[in-house]
Amino acid sequence: MTAFYSEYQKVYLSVDCIIFGFDSNKLQVLIGRRNMDPGRGEWSLYGGFVRSDESLDDSAARTLQELTGLHDIYMQQVGAFGNIERDPGERVVSVAYYAMINVKDYDEALLQHYGLQWIDIENVPKMYSDHNEMITKAHGLIRQKMKTEPVGFELLPDLFTLTQLQRLYEAVNGEEIDKRNFRKRIKEMHFIEKTKFIDKTGSKRGAYLYRFNKASYQEDPNFRL
Amino acid sequence: MTAFYSEYQKVYLSVDCIIFGFDSNKLQVLIGRRNMDPGRGEWSLYGGFVRSDESLDDSAARTLQELTGLHDIYMQQVGAFGNIERDPGERVVSVAYYAMINVKDYDEALLQHYGLQWIDIENVPKMYSDHNEMITKAHGLIRQKMKTEPVGFELLPDLFTLTQLQRLYEAVNGEEIDKRNFRKRIKEMHFIEKTKFIDKTGSKRGAYLYRFNKASYQEDPNFRL
């Protein structure tokens, strides 16, 4: 084992996950009660320490997988948070990641087991340390991202109605969208494909279900909403 | 000294600075030769280890100040880079920051002393570790940022001509801009003020010098270029 940098100090490094979901026409985040000192019992994001044999991205993926059982989830880095006093115990620098999951894929039992709750992004309580800041920054990032990249589908089932999709965009941006204008724009994006299936849970008449075709998107990657 | 997390491992944490400048109508970055092992002699960003008594932001500011002698410089975090093999010596996670400075404020002697060079963003050589990736990401961020926030002025002297400003935006985006359309948009932003001063170094006729009025911008923070 070499020791190139032995004169310098090391720090604890953790990852924290902002897990976004979409339900009841609201953008939501998954939060829980912190189960270790310091700060035990405060509202908190789910996180963990980075191991020496894994990259930051891997660490975030592992942490999310521990919590949800889900693999291959869309995750993006939010940034590193490193104020000295951010952790009341010791110096810990944390790298935040956000994830977007389909709430339906999530095992209710796990939610119970970890004591987690979905909270509307509008009603996030005061949280441990700088976790509010992380959530705010992550929210800004997905808003930006969803305008130009087809990542919103991560929050929906494989098959979805256009109204669902519209409600998602309304929830993320916090403002209403004109239905006809919205659908006009969808029609231009050929990788959002109408299927022959109909969803009757949301209305009496029923609405066509659509699907995001990733392969088709690769051929003509022009997304804008 | 408490030890809440003693069961976990610590890692080395560094900051790396992507220092942007603007000269000869080109967007440039300041790079040097790495002066420590491993990787000694390779092209590298300037960086340093984070001390246990400073935040990440402070660490970046200190590192930049060591190098340039400049205080109160515009810096923004690019993100954390943490692949396992990113440092050939030991596990080091690095947080990259970009800075925007006015090349004229920079002491030439320091540049010599540290063996640094300004390199056009288009001609960045193969660099140590993941530093190319950091530069690419930072470049993307300033391109984005400069569209909606008045940060480009950080790269210019206090007084500048409209042609200089235009060349800056052309350099950052890599495409030419129509002069009349550009000036029309400037005219709408009242916080970009024409002064009575004239610069004659750039042309025989001379061009009016303009100034960014920060206070005036705060009152009506609408920037778009």
Add this chain to the structure above:
DNA sequence: CCAAAAGTGTTCCGTCTACACCCATGG
């Protein structure tokens, strides 16, 4: 039969884009 959501086009207005010529001056 009616409430509730699905579905569908057109017009208008503002914004962005393209474009060409005169001015002032130092050498």
Add this chain to the structure above:
DNA sequence: CCATGGGTGTAGACGGAACACTTTTGG
């Protein structure tokens, strides 16, 4: 006197925003 960069306005194209009614069906 001419080469060089500074400075100015308009018209047409395009894209985004506003806007209302018909359809279907479960209860």
